[in-house]
Amino acid sequence: MSADTAAAPTRRRSAELGFLQAIQQAQQEEMARDERVVLMGQDLRANVFGAAAGFLAEFGPARVRDLPLSEAASVGMAAGAAMAGLRPIVDLTVASFMFGAMDQFISQVAKSRYMFGGQARLPVVYRQALYYHGGTAAHHADRPYPMFMNVPGLKIIVPSNGPDLKGLLKTAIRDDNPVLCFEDANLWGRRGRGPAPADDEHLVPFGVAAIPRAGTDVTVIGIGGGVRLALDAADQLAADGISVEVVDPRTLVPMDWPTIVASVARTGRAVVVDPANRTCSAASEIAAHLVEEAFDALRAPVRRVTTDDVHVPFSPALEKQIYPSTEKIVAAVRRTLGER
Structure with a gap:
């Protein structure tokens, strides 16, 4: 089965679900379900990182946006788009790159709904991979999720298998608060625990171990x-x-x-x-x-x-x-x- 076939609404699911398949399915299903969901990041239209195959053809350039190589701009732009009514998914690729946007994350994304007295919603998901254990050295191998646990206003998911990643990511996209999704790159090549979800409504609730x-x-x-x-x-x-x-x-x-x-x-x-x-x-x-x-x-x-x-x-x-x-x-x- 080709990557483009996997992205189509009638795609077949494999017996088990890997990490990249989970991301692809969750994003495709939610974008098909809600036209407000948009995908932003680097090299998405060319599907360089393997989780947006066929998206440009299916959803068009208005909903699949390649952004400039600036994490601060990407994070801030998505926050503004969310407050204006869209539901962005931002692919930041490497978790270490989040440090270039710390002011946007901490001062804007995490605080805006509270500081505006609930008048603003921020339904935005930031995805980033944990690229440690692969010889990528200090600039690429951070695992910074504990830093963001210290910041009120952010929800944080760290899935350990494909089915959970799919269900958590779909829940995140539907949430009206900012969600940080940390994906362990060491699990990308591993299949999920148990069978792949059989329907498009596979949701994993937050706060349930x-x-x-x-x-x-x-x-x-x-x-x-x-x-x-x-x-x-x-x-x-x-x-x-x-x-x-x-x-x-x-x-x-x-x-x-x-x-x-x-x-x-x-x-x-x-x-x-x-x-x-x-x-x-x-x-x-x-x-x-x-x-x-x-x-x-x-x-x-x-x-x-x-x-x-x-x-x-x-x-x-x-x-x-x-x-x-x-x-x-x-x-x-x-x-x-x-x-x-």
């Missing part, structure tokens, strides 16, 4: 690509009779605290796997919340498996050492069980 694996001995909470690592670690530990429950928050803002706390209350132990840097990470916030809300259930300290607080080296051999890994998760789980 998934439990892809049930267990009784320890809870491992994974962020984005950390979920896959957690599942791999759970498979290894099961061989030794250790039962691991894996929780995937799916959205960081809003966070499904009841599901996370309930899981840890059942198992009594928690490990958080987060590809972001350790200090002020999503893992740090989850660990702090568990200490506040589930302290009486904890039978061991909460452990964090995160990226070291260093810049990303260009050397693949060095880079590989700084990130969470299956081996690091297995070791953290064993420590929570009192093993050394």
